[in-house]
Amino acid sequence: MRIVHIINSLESGGAEKLVLDTLPLYNKKSVKVDLLVLNGVDYPFMKALKASGCCSIFSLGFRSRYNPIHIFKIIPFLKNYDVAHVHLFPAQYWVVLAKLVSGSKIKLVYTEHSTSSRRVRSRIFKSIDPFFYKQYQKIVCITETVGDVVKKHTGLTDSNIEVINNGVPIDTFKNSIPRDRFDFFPNANSNLKIIIQVSSFKEPKDQATLIRAMSYLSSDVKLLLVGEGLLQQQCKELAKELNVDDRVLFLGIRMDVPELFKMADIVVLSSNYEGFSLASIEGMASGKPLIASNVDCLTTIVKDAGILFKPGDAKELSSYIDKLCTNNIYYQDVANRCQQRAEQYDIKFMVDQHIELYTGLYNL
Structure with a gap:
């Protein structure tokens, strides 16, 4: 055959x-x-x-x-x-x-x-x-x-x-070795928290909502955006307009995504719609809590494991990020449930x- x-x-x-x-x-x-x-x-x-x-x-x-x-x-x-x-x-x-x-x-x-x-x-x-x-x-x-x-x-x-x-290849993400976070944020202190979103810069992915959420969060919270696309420059301009450009890194296309997920503290997917999000599974397989927008296919993957927020609501998204950053028991509970959910995929x-x-x- x-x-x-x-x-x-x-x-x-x-x-x-x-x-x-x-x-x-x-x-x-x-x-x-x-x-x-x-x-x-x-x-x-x-x-x-x-x-x-x-x-x-x-x-x-x-x-x-x-x-x-x-x-x-x-x-x-x-x-x-x-x-x-x-x-x-x-x-x-x-x-x-x-x-x-x-x-x-x-x-x-x-x-x-x-x-x-x-x-x-x-x-x-x-x-x-x-x-x-x-x-x-x-x-x-x-x-x-x-x-x-x-x-x-x-x-x-x-x-x-x-x-x-x-x-997704679960073991690849589960067993990856994290990158050194201070390679990306050399001036950060021990309170550093890293958020990551891996997605192309296209209208459905809505990185803009996540960038807006950064304006509500502590300066110790940093953001990595992995991917490329037509809306990348627009998102860079938004970060500058909101005065968070020093806390948001645009990494382009990367082949070390498993290591980046493992390094990060929280995975976010702020899409307006999805077919089936591989990145959401990859993030959960890395043992990290996932926050995703409450849209059809993401809801199927994330419900009762990760956290769902109203699409486009930067304030609600920031509140969930803040809770994960400040409540370790809550963080571990969500991370464990996400890891278990990923095993199904x-x-x-x-x-x-x-x-x-x-x-x-x-x-x-």
Whole structure:
């Protein structure tokens, strides 16, 4: 059984991180899995996957992911595999069109990673998307909520959909060695508390609320923001406007996230919406208390373990951060519950379910 994962690129993001983490595990289980990217730019995730040596990596070049020439460049790869597992738009469309043009018999799987996108809100895509989704033998939805959104948007039924929760390599985060916190804040004193959020700087992630929360907190509380994106400069300007720029570090894309989580005191995810937050699981697996906005998929992960706050409410967020910083018993209780919750999302479970899905399609 030969499997190929197809994705736009290995730029930073949850779907891209999932590909990076899972491909080595498939091959350890003697399942041949390779990777095809529309854009082969050597992003840090790409470099890390190449360094692992776990699979063959193919690139269609460096054109825009939206270039329809990809349809014809994908066709030769379809004859070499039994199942193609596709992630993200527009790869989702190009693979379907490549199969239809070529007459390939390859089985197609698509993972829907989010409950909200421009396409869901677009009348044009509302009429087009159902056709493309129905060309896939299975749509993997990362939560029940995502599955409900897909069914409503496309008209698909339960028989077309497989709910498989995303997972993270729990042991990697649980057993990582923390970075030296004073490398980041050399002038801080022993009262230093470090907050961390790992997410791309896009509208759904709402780092602005967390930056505003910093203005209500003690000067001993510092913030690390890991990730890149279009809103990064805007967030830097906000930090300066609020006079907290000396307490907020923008670290860009990092490959030492497990060590950073282990170093931090509190993990925050202030998103307006999420598909399935890998970063929330990673933070909890590190043994840290998680504060997350009370939105659909985060609520599913965090409720009765971490702390939930009203989306966009910087004051409420700051009050929870302050309570964790000043009440050690409360801190340890939340941290312990988060660690236990993370164990339910070990990536090994997800990989086993994917292999079972591939095997079922292969044997059809």
